[in-house]
Amino acid sequence: xxxxxxxxxxxxxxxxxxxxxxxxxxxxxxxxxVDLMKLQIEAPAQLVDxxxxxxxRIEETADGGLRIGALVSNSAAAADMRVRRRYPLxxxxxxxxxxTQLRNKATTGGNMLQRTRCPYFYDTTKPCNKRVPGSxxxxxxxxxxxxxxxxxxxxxxxxxxxxxxxxMTALDAVVETIAPNGSTRAIPIDELYRPPGDTPxxxxxxxxxxxxxxxxxxxxxxxxxxxxxxRDRASFAFALVSVAAILDLDGERVRAARITFGGLSYKPWxxxxxxxxxxxAPATRAAFDAAGTAALxxxxxxxxxxxxxxxxxxxxxxxxxxxxxxx
Amino acid sequence: xATRRWFLTTSGAATLALASSPSMAQPAAExxxxxxxxxxxxxxxxxxxxxxxxxTTLLDALREHLGFTGSKKGCDQGQCGAxxxxxxxxxxNSCLALAVMHDGDDITTIxxxxxxGVLHPxxxxxxxxxxxxxxxxxxxxxxxAVALLSEHRExxxxxxxxxxxxxxxxxxxxxxxxxxxxxxxxxxxxxxVAAIREVAGEGSQ
Numbered sequence: 178x179x180x181x182x183x184x185x186x187x188x189x190x191x192x193x194x195x196x197x198x199x200x201x202x203x204x205x206x207x208x209x210x211v212d213l214m215k216l217q218i219e220a221p222a223q224l225v226d227x228x229x230x231x232x233x234r235i236e237e238t239a240d241g242g243l244r245i246g247a248l249v250s251n252s253a254a255a256a257d258m259r260v261r262r263r264y265p266l267x268x269x270x271x272x273x274x275x276x277t278q279l280r281n282k283a284t285t286g287g288n289m290l291q292r293t294r295c296p297y298f299y300d301t302t303k304p305c306n307k308r309v310p311g312s313x314x315x316x317x318x319x320x321x322x323x324x325x326x327x328x329x330x331x332x333x334x335x336x337x338x339x340x341x342x343x344x345m346t347a348l349d350a351v352v353e354t355i356a357p358n359g360s361t362r363a364i365p366i367d368e369l370y371r372p373p374g375d376t377p378x379x380x381x382x383x384x385x386x387x388x389x390x391x392x393x394x395x396x397x398x399x400x401x402x403x404x405x406x407x408r409d410r411a412s413f414a415f416a417l418v419s420v421a422a423i424l425d426l427d428g429e430r431v432r433a434a435r436i437t438f439g440g441l442s443y444k445p446w447x448x449x450x451x452x453x454x455x456x457x458a459p460a461t462r463a464a465f466d467a468a469g470t471a472a473l474x475x476x477x478x479x480x481x482x483x484x485x486x487x488x489x490x491x492x493x494x495x496x497x498x499x500x501x502x503x504x
Numbered sequence: 505x506a507t508r509r510w511f512l513t514t515s516g517a518a519t520l521a522l523a524s525s526p527s528m529a530q531p532a533a534e535x536x537x538x539x540x541x542x543x544x545x546x547x548x549x550x551x552x553x554x555x556x557x558x559x560t561t562l563l564d565a566l567r568e569h570l571g572f573t574g575s576k577k578g579c580d581q582g583q584c585g586a587x588x589x590x591x592x593x594x595x596x597n598s599c600l601a602l603a604v605m606h607d608g609d610d611i612t613t614i615x616x617x618x619x620x621g622v623l624h625p626x627x628x629x630x631x632x633x634x635x636x637x638x639x640x641x642x643x644x645x646x647x648x649a650v651a652l653l654s655e656h657r658e659x660x661x662x663x664x665x666x667x668x669x670x671x672x673x674x675x676x677x678x679x680x681x682x683x684x685x686x687x688x689x690x691x692x693x694x695x696x697v698a699a700i701r702e703v704a705g706e707g708s709q
Contacts, residue, residue, distance in 0.1 A: 178559045
């Protein structure tokens with residue numbers, strides 16, 4: 178691990194000012210950053226420890242939603258009875274990720290900002306445009322079984338690894354930030370992540386020193402919420418494919434649907450195509466399959482990960498079948 | 505146990521100033537020495553004061569600086585759980601925690617579970633059910649299992665819980681899911697689950 182200066186932030190303003198310096202980084206749970214620092218994939222000159230900031234509360238909002246502080250641990254969010262009753266999708270997604278030990282440390286803000294687990298991002302002997310801009314992408318012709326099939330570029334096919342963010346995207350969560358100049362902004366989570374294009378090393382729209390303070394969950398939408406994750410082992414593994422679905426039925430027809438996929442793209446992949454295909458359709462296997470076809474129509478496999486495309490369609494069908502009470 | 509008590513009585517509250525493991529550090533000629541950070545920790549009920557390179561993980565602080573070698577370094581990347589300790593009542597991977605960030609925290613390691621030479625009920629159950637072979641993962645398994653029971657008492661759900669708004673019984677499936685952060689290369693899993701069930705007071709299922 179490279180040497181770094183350590184600073185324990187005592188207020189938000191000084192934390193943002195410190196983290197805006199070159200080669201400075203915020204650290205909270207550290208479950209991803211410390212690992213990457215050991216491998217020298219991340220080598221910050223300064224760490225700004227934000228864990229003592231008062232951003233660890235879950236609060237009710239006036240309209241019946243919740244505001245989850247950026248420092249609320251993944252465990253605390255998943256154990257909160259308001260989350261469990263009103264946003265079971267989110268509790269399920271958080272509990273589907275990592276292990277209890279990691280969830281006890283990992284934070285709401287950090288989970289969203291965790292880096293990809295593409296094996297070539299981790300292998301410092303191989304080219305990776307995300308790790309070393311301009312060096313190339315070893316995953317394109319490599320072992321790309323875990324990589325993305327939607328929304329990526331020939332410069333980077335890394336998939337975003339979060340489960341939590343997939344559920345938050347289905348819930349229309351809004352990321353609330355504080356900039357070093359004190360200004361705040363509200364970023365819909367679907368707009369937080371930047372497509373890789375030719376700058377895959379720039380992963381979000383956050384500016385230097387801009388701190389995630391909280392995540393706003395709007396009131397829960399009508400309908401049954403389900404998070405389903407498909408992975409190589411039964412627990413403690415990243416998703417091959419996951420689906421966050423909220424399905425609202427009017428009798429035997431779909432009144433409203435929200436569909437977000439994990440494991441398929443550089444961000445949680447909200448599928449307007451699948452949602453449009455479902456609204457007004459009968460809650461049947463044929464309609465669910467049509468939604469899957471619509472969702473994956475622009476998908477491209479890179480060899481080892483070709484299987485993700487049919488797997489995503491089948492996982493969507495299984496999730497919707499369960500949400501509709503047909504299974 | 506005698507060795508542990510000897511260590512505690514002779515090194516408690518000692519102030520140690522030691523450098524971090526230098527394996528990945530830059531040569532001293534290229535990098536001026538960085539200031540150490542002062543860290544106060546309560547470990548198994550006793551206070552300890554350290555001055556540490558900020559790169560030092562909590563695991564290395566325990567093992568290399570304070571001699572608490574019960575917590576093990578397996579993967580050193582948060583995947584195996586051999587380094588699991590209990591910090592402020594919650595289990596974490598000490599290999600991914602920077603010690604300096606835990607200034608003021610209350611830590612329980614495997615060395616702190618037995619009292620007056622009497623094994624903690626979870627330790628006794630692991631012995632009774634043969635919940636290990638080589639034993640390397642065992643301190644982490646036991647710390648993890650002890651924390652699991654308190655999480656369950658607080659009603660935490662898991663991914664194995666059908667309805668996350670309910671507090672589930674500790675079935676084998678629930679225990680397996682909740683212990684998935686602890687890998688046992690000897691695959692003593694059935695006996696580990698049996699030990700945890702016994703201490704939890706749940707019937708067989």
